Amino acid sequence: MNTNLSMFADLYQFTMMYGYYKTGKMDDEVAFDLFFRKNPFQNGYTIAAGLETVIQYIQNLSFSESEIEFLKSTGIFQDERFFDYLKNLSFTGDLYAVPEGTIVFPNEPIIKVKTRLFEAQFIETALLTQIGHQSLIATKANRMVKVSKGKPILEFGARRAQGVESAVLGSRAAIIGGCSSTSNVKAGKEFNLMISGTHAHSWIMSFESELEAFRSYAELFPDQLILLVDTYDTLKSGLPNAIKIFKQVFKKHGKPQKYGIRLDSGDLAYLSKKARESLDQSGFYDAIIVASNELDEYTIRELESQDAKIDAYGVGTKLITAYDQPALGCVYKLASEKINNKWVPKIKRSENPEKITNPCLKKVVRFVNEDKNEALVDLIMLEDEKIPSQPFEVFDPIHTWKRKIVQQCKWFELLQPIYLKGGLVYQSPSISEIVDNVKENLDQFSKEHKRFSKPHVYHVDLSQKLWDMKMKLLAEIK
Structure with missing residues (x-):
C-alpha cells in the first residue's frame, strides 16, 4: 500500500x-x-x-x-x-x-x-x-476454492476485517489463494484486482416495495443485475419479483451480460434448489445463484455435497479474519x-x-520427480552445501528411522x-x-x-x- x-x-x-x-x-x-x-x-x-x-x-x-x-x-x-x-x-x-x-x-x-x-x-x-x-x-481462501468444485469464491469481508489495512491486504491475499474477485474497491485499485458487488438489504428497504427497488436497480445496472431476494420472503416475494424484473429487462434491453439472484439467509441448499426450479421454468436457465451468509470451507463443502444449485459463493467474515485460526x-x-x-x-x-x-546459513531445495512432476521432498541444507548426487537417502529429522530414497528428480x-x-x-x-x-x-x-x-x-x-x-x-x- x-x-x-x-x-x-x-x-x-x-x-x-x-x-x-x-x-x-x-x-x-x-x-x-x-x-x-x-x-x-x-x-x-x-x-x-x-x-x-x-x-x-x-x-x-x-x-x-x-x-x-x-x-x-x-x-x-x-x-x-x-x-x-x-x-x-x-x-x-x-x-x-x-x-x-x-x-x-x-x-x-x-x-x-x-x-x-x-x-x-x-x-x-x-x-x-x-x-x-x-x-x-491466502491459505484459507484456497481451502474454500478447493471444495467449491470450480465455482467462483467472491471475497467481500472488508466490513468484518480487523482494520482497514487488514481488509485491503486480506483482499489481495484472498485473490492469491484463488478467489475470483473482491468487493473491496481500494484493494482493487491498489493491486489491480477484479471487483464485484450488488446491493444491500437497505436498498430494498429504502423503497416502498421490493418490486420498485428491483426495478430501479435494473434501470441503473441492466447488464450486471444480481438481485438480493431474501429481504422479506425469498420464495414468496423476492424470487417472483426478481423474475418479473428479468422479464422486463429482457424485453427492454435484451439479455443482460450477467444476471441472477443472491441468497443471504435461510437454508441455502433448499432455497437454491427451489430458486433454480423457478428460474428454469421461467426460461432463465443461465441466471446465476450466488449464496452468502457466514460461509466457510466446511459449509461450502456441505452445500456441494447436498447438490445445492449455487453458482458462486460470497465469503466475508470467516475468510478475511481467518476465523478458526x-x-x-x-x-x-x-x-x-x-x-x-x-x-x-x-x-x-x-x-x-x-x-x-x-x-x-541455510537453503531450501525442493526435489520433484521428473516423470510425474510430483514433489517428493524439501531438503533444508547448509547454504554452501552441494546438491547430493542421486540416488541419495533422506530421513525425518525427528523420527530418524523414517527414510526414503531420492532418485530421478x-x-x-x-x-x-x-x-x-x-x-x-x-x-x-x-x-x-x-x-x-x-x-x-x-x-x-x-x-x-x-x-x-x-x-x-x-x-x-x-x-x-x-x-x-x-x-x-x-x-x-x-
Whole structure:
C-alpha cells in the first residue's frame, strides 16, 4: 500500500537496537530465518504471500522528525547519537525469500535475512506481520476454492476485517489463494484486482416495495443485475419479483451480460434448489445463484455435497479474519552470526522439541520427480552445501528411522534473492502471475498432500550435515 511503516515495531526492537549500539554490536553481521511451525487450519500446506508488501516496507524505511521526537520523549534512550543512526537507517544487506504463491511447509525458511544486527533486529515485527497475515488468508481462501468444485469464491469481508489495512491486504491475499474477485474497491485499485458487488438489504428497504427497488436497480445496472431476494420472503416475494424484473429487462434491453439472484439467509441448499426450479421454468436457465451468509470451507463443502444449485459463493467474515485460526504463528530466529570473519551457527533449545531451531546459513531445495512432476521432498541444507548426487537417502529429522530414497528428480531452490547489499534485485510479479504460480505449485503435489481432511504429511527433511551440526550444538549447550 506504499505506506511508511518504519515506526511499526515492538518496543523491544528499539531497546535491542539501542543495546546493540551501546555494546558495540550494531554492525555485527547476522542471519535470521522467518518460518512457521505448523500449517494452519489442519491443512497440508501453506501458500506464501506478503512479499510485495515486505518490499514496499523496506523501500520506504525512514524516520520523520516527529517520529524521532516521539522516541526521544519516551525517556528510554539516553544517548543522542542513537537517534542519528535511526535518521540514517536503511536496509544494506541481503534478503532471500520464496516467491509469492509458492507452496511452503513448517520449519523451512520463507525469508532469510543476512545483514548487520542493527537492521536485522529492527525489521522483525513488520516482516512477521506481513508474511504471517497474508499467507494465512491466502491459505484459507484456497481451502474454500478447493471444495467449491470450480465455482467462483467472491471475497467481500472488508466490513468484518480487523482494520482497514487488514481488509485491503486480506483482499489481495484472498485473490492469491484463488478467489475470483473482491468487493473491496481500494484493494482493487491498489493491486489491480477484479471487483464485484450488488446491493444491500437497505436498498430494498429504502423503497416502498421490493418490486420498485428491483426495478430501479435494473434501470441503473441492466447488464450486471444480481438481485438480493431474501429481504422479506425469498420464495414468496423476492424470487417472483426478481423474475418479473428479468422479464422486463429482457424485453427492454435484451439479455443482460450477467444476471441472477443472491441468497443471504435461510437454508441455502433448499432455497437454491427451489430458486433454480423457478428460474428454469421461467426460461432463465443461465441466471446465476450466488449464496452468502457466514460461509466457510466446511459449509461450502456441505452445500456441494447436498447438490445445492449455487453458482458462486460470497465469503466475508470467516475468510478475511481467518476465523478458526487468526494467526499463522510465524517466528523470526537468529540462525548464524559472523564472529572474527567466520559464520558461527546459533541455535535455540527448548523444553518443547518443536521449538528447537535449525541453526546455520541455510537453503531450501525442493526435489520433484521428473516423470510425474510430483514433489517428493524439501531438503533444508547448509547454504554452501552441494546438491547430493542421486540416488541419495533422506530421513525425518525427528523420527530418524523414517527414510526414503531420492532418485530421478529435478530440483530447485525455494529462496530467491530479493535484496543484495541493500539493492533490490527482484522484479515483483503481477497478481495474475502469482495466482498462476499457486496453480503450478499445487500441480506438483499429490492428491493425498492436498486432501481437505487429514492430509498426508509432506516430507521436509534436514541434510545429514545440517542435522549433524544441530545435534552437535545441542550436545554442547550447558
